[in-house]
Amino acid sequence: MNTDIEELLRDGMERFTAEVHAPGGLAGQAGRLHRQHRRRLAARATVACGAAAAIAAGVTFAATDGSAGSGVAQARTVAYVTKRVENALAGENLVFVGRSSGKLWGNTVTWAYRSRNRFEEYWPAADARDRVVNGQRLWDFPPQDRGLPYLAQGTALVGGKLVGAYVTYFDHRYSLSRLQPQPASACSTNAALAMGAPLIPTTHWSAFIGATLACGAASVTGHVLVDGVETTQITGKPITVRLQPGYAKTVHAKFATVRWALYVNSKTYLPVRLDGSTKTFGGTAGSYTSSSSTNVRWLPATKANIAMTMVTIPPGFQQVSSVADQ
Amino acid sequence: MADDRAVGELERFLAERADRLMRTAVLLTGSREAGQDLLQTALERLLRHWRRFDGDPEGYLRRTLYNLAADGFRRQGRLQRKLLLLRAAAPPPADPIAEVDLRDALVRLLLQLPPRQRAVLVLRYWEQLTEAETAAVLGWPEGTVKSAASRGLQRLRELAGGWQNTEPQLNGERA
Numbered sequence: 001m002n003t004d005i006e007e008l009l010r011d012g013m014e015r016f017t018a019e020v021h022a023p024g025g026l027a028g029q030a031g032r033l034h035r036q037h038r039r040r041l042a043a044r045a046t047v048a049c050g051a052a053a054a055i056a057a058g059v060t061f062a063a064t065d066g067s068a069g070s071g072v073a074q075a076r077t078v079a080y081v082t083k084r085v086e087n088a089l090a091g092e093n094l095v096f097v098g099r100s101s102g103k104l105w106g107n108t109v110t111w112a113y114r115s116r117n118r119f120e121e122y123w124p125a126a127d128a129r130d131r132v133v134n135g136q137r138l139w140d141f142p143p144q145d146r147g148l149p150y151l152a153q154g155t156a157l158v159g160g161k162l163v164g165a166y167v168t169y170f171d172h173r174y175s176l177s178r179l180q181p182q183p184a185s186a187c188s189t190n191a192a193l194a195m196g197a198p199l200i201p202t203t204h205w206s207a208f209i210g211a212t213l214a215c216g217a218a219s220v221t222g223h224v225l226v227d228g229v230e231t232t233q234i235t236g237k238p239i240t241v242r243l244q245p246g247y248a249k250t251v252h253a254k255f256a257t258v259r260w261a262l263y264v265n266s267k268t269y270l271p272v273r274l275d276g277s278t279k280t281f282g283g284t285a286g287s288y289t290s291s292s293s294t295n296v297r298w299l300p301a302t303k304a305n306i307a308m309t310m311v312t313i314p315p316g317f318q319q320v321s322s323v324a325d326q
Numbered sequence: 327m328a329d330d331r332a333v334g335e336l337e338r339f340l341a342e343r344a345d346r347l348m349r350t351a352v353l354l355t356g357s358r359e360a361g362q363d364l365l366q367t368a369l370e371r372l373l374r375h376w377r378r379f380d381g382d383p384e385g386y387l388r389r390t391l392y393n394l395a396a397d398g399f400r401r402q403g404r405l406q407r408k409l410l411l412l413r414a415a416a417p418p419p420a421d422p423i424a425e426v427d428l429r430d431a432l433v434r435l436l437l438q439l440p441p442r443q444r445a446v447l448v449l450r451y452w453e454q455l456t457e458a459e460t461a462a463v464l465g466w467p468e469g470t471v472k473s474a475a476s477r478g479l480q481r482l483r484e485l486a487g488g489w490q491n492t493e494p495q496l497n498g499e500r501a
Contacts, residue, residue: 005483009436010451012429013353020352022344023362030369031333037370172397318397 081220081232082210084269095305096203098274100294110294111154112203113301115162115179116309118154155179156311165311172317186211192239196258196278197292205271209234209262224263226273227295231263243280254282271296332376336369343384347391353448354395356437368394389463396445396464428486435485443478450475 096112111118149169156165156176164177185191186201186208194201202208212218213234221235240257248254260276277291299305340347351368352361368390372383379386436444449460457475461468 005432005479005486006451008429009432009447009482010454012431012433013436013448013452015429016433017349017352020345020349020358020361022340022348022365026344026362026365026369027333027337027340029366030336030373031330033366033370034373037374 081213081234081264081269082206085206085209085264093301094270094298095301095309097297097299097308098294099297100292108292108294111305111309113306113309114203116155116306117203118152118309118311120152121150123148123150152311154311155309156313158313165313167311167313167317169314172314173320174313174317175320175322177322185215187215187217189239189241192217192236192260193241193256193258193278195236195260195262195274196256196276197290209264212236218262221261223266226263229272230266231272232266232269234262234264236260236262248283252283253280253288256280270298332373336373336376339383340369347387350388350448350452351391351395353433353436353452354391354441354445364391364394389465392445392449392463393465395448396442432482432486435482438485439478439481443474443481446471446474447478447482 094113096110098108098110098112100108100110108119108121110120151169152165152167154165155162157163158165158176162179164179165174166177167174191201191208191212209218213220216237218234218236220232222233224231224233236259238257238259240255242248242255243253257279258276260274262271263273263275264271273296274294275291276294277289279287279289281287348361348365351365352358355361355364368387371390371394372387375386376383436447439447445464446460449455449463450457455463457468457471460475461471464471
């Protein structure tokens, strides 16, 4: 037996597959998967430090619209809100936990504490398979992946140094990068882009809110009940950016428009919810909007909670040189 | 639209080769469902680079197929492999009518091997590639291919030996 095991194996494989035929519609299904892949790329284009960093080199400011707050009343509101947020966060030592669900996204969770953060996205739950937008199913994924992590992004401790990390669980890969500094300005295009997705652009909320209100990148737009809690609504000015040519070619869209609104507890002035949306358009892929709503909780800075703010590289994952290879 | 054209061209490309590709994918994964999933993933990757190919994209597609399989074909492969292991570890059915010969058993045992060893054995004995050609497809050193094939065959021999040892008992029960 030992001498001809190769021959037996070959025969066995022939027999095993003799009745196997490819089902029809393989090409069409591959096309649908491909379009989904591009949509996810497009949506992720504007995500966060990664996104901000990834497209920072590529976006060019195209236009802004919406109304900027101005005048004495607005200045007073800015000063008041900023002061209250500062007071709320002053001396606090809290861990930010944001959980979101979105139309194009699976559920996400963001943990942040000072310069550390971990953003994790999950495959959608089972019912997402049936969600249809513009006549196309949004997700097509193996049933056993439901609710499992899809990717993680944030900071990791490697060789005693804090670095940027991007882990994709579906292909067992990860890449490391130098830690990106916070956006130079809360009023920058990159900061606004980050607000359009579940990832957060800052952990310094008082400074962020104060700066966006002061420069007119956002304004106080009212008071809203969020889950029974009275909140002050702060709305960012929508911005539209032209995507980098190479990137635009990949996602078949030329522009992205980002909108966001932040709700801070009217008593504590801690952020409790962030709503954001990113719309890509102007290409052959048509127009797609990904929106998300992130609910925020603030936890004490215990050792266990702080540990949750770091990305862990699972053993056996393959390191690649950049996010582009993932 | 450019996409529709690419899908149309892919359809024509698959018209003659889909069955053979599907069979390879089934051997690499162990079931039709997982094989189809693997082939779909490889085809989607092919579409990403479709415009690059002036000539025949089959080489790229096969490389993608084998490399996805060798990488364990994503995380969900783990669960499937566990199920296959459970299935393969179970004793052969004691049904006297069921004719399970060594050739069939070897294929089931093949599914117990790690994905990299399985990919090498499928390339070597199903595609009938040389060690050098196998190394080229997988992008591995030839020595790695040689040792993976050797370890894979050795493991198959061990597993097949265990399987054969159960046969007389089964025959005895039948008698």
